[in-house]
Amino acid sequence: xAGVTQTPRYLIKTRGQQVTLSCSPISGHRSVxxxxxxxxxxxxxxxxxxxxxxxxxxxxxxxxxxxxxSNSRSEMNVSTLELGDSALYLCASSFDGGYxxxxxxxxxxxxxx
Amino acid sequence: TQLLEQSPxxxxxxxxxxxxxxxxxxxxxxxxxxxxxxxxxxPVLLVTVVTGGEVKKLKRLTFxxxxxxxDSSLHITAAQPGDTGxxxxxxxxxxxxxxxxxxxxxxxxxxx
Numbered sequence: 001x002a003g004v005t006q007t008p009r010y011l012i013k014t015r016g017q018q019v020t021l022s023c024s025p026i027s028g029h030r031s032v033x034x035x036x037x038x039x040x041x042x043x044x045x046x047x048x049x050x051x052x053x054x055x056x057x058x059x060x061x062x063x064x065x066x067x068x069x070s071n072s073r074s075e076m077n078v079s080t081l082e083l084g085d086s087a088l089y090l091c092a093s094s095f096d097g098g099y100x101x102x103x104x105x106x107x108x109x110x111x112x113x
Numbered sequence: 114t115q116l117l118e119q120s121p122x123x124x125x126x127x128x129x130x131x132x133x134x135x136x137x138x139x140x141x142x143x144x145x146x147x148x149x150x151x152x153x154x155x156p157v158l159l160v161t162v163v164t165g166g167e168v169k170k171l172k173r174l175t176f177x178x179x180x181x182x183x184d185s186s187l188h189i190t191a192a193q194p195g196d197t198g199x200x201x202x203x204x205x206x207x208x209x210x211x212x213x214x215x216x217x218x219x220x221x222x223x224x225x
Contacts, residue, residue, distance in 0.1 A: 033213075035213075042201075056210065100144065101161045
């Protein structure tokens with residue numbers, strides 16, 4: 001079966017702009033989580049959605065937001081980009097919320113200049 | 114706040130050697146997961162352990178969950194260059210806590 005698909009793979013944005021990243025989970029998976037990965041901080045949890053509802057949110061500013069659609073596809077949005085937002089953004093899906101593990105996408109590499 | 118301390122941070126060994134990676138926390142986790150990540154890709158799940166004291170083997174990889182479900186270890190026997198990558202441990206909080214807490218990772222290089 002197809003894996004988790006993230007688009008785009010690479011993105012370069014200017015400080016102050018906004019960006020939207022997309023994630024298509026594995027068919028049948030209703031839980032989608034987003035993580036930010038940087039060399040200094042590692043993987044940090046952004047938020048988790050299940051059946052269009054946000055169930056958990058990490059410690060990120062309100063500039064980071066997300067949503068999930070009825071077909072389980074998810075988007076995350078970052079407004080007013082800062083240089084420190086440069087990172088690999090990873091989407092992960094699971095059937096039940098990740099207790100037994102997640103399937104990750106290949107990520108979107110965001111560079112803010 | 115749940116934290117996972119992973120050690121060592123870097124490991125460079127020769128092919129055929131054995132190694133152990135540790136993952137420790139002061140918090141209890143409902144499950145502990147190990148992932149391997151290669152450059153430019155997302156993490157790939159290797160194993161999930163859920164019971165205190167549980168040991169799982171995956172070919173040359175042995176995973177152990179501590180009795181108190183606060184720590185875990187990954188042991189690789191006779192490492193091969195194909196084992197090279199970033200190894201990450203991640204704890205699931207359980208209950209209504211649907212997030213994983215990740216360790217900072219162990220970057221393993223196996224030299225031929």
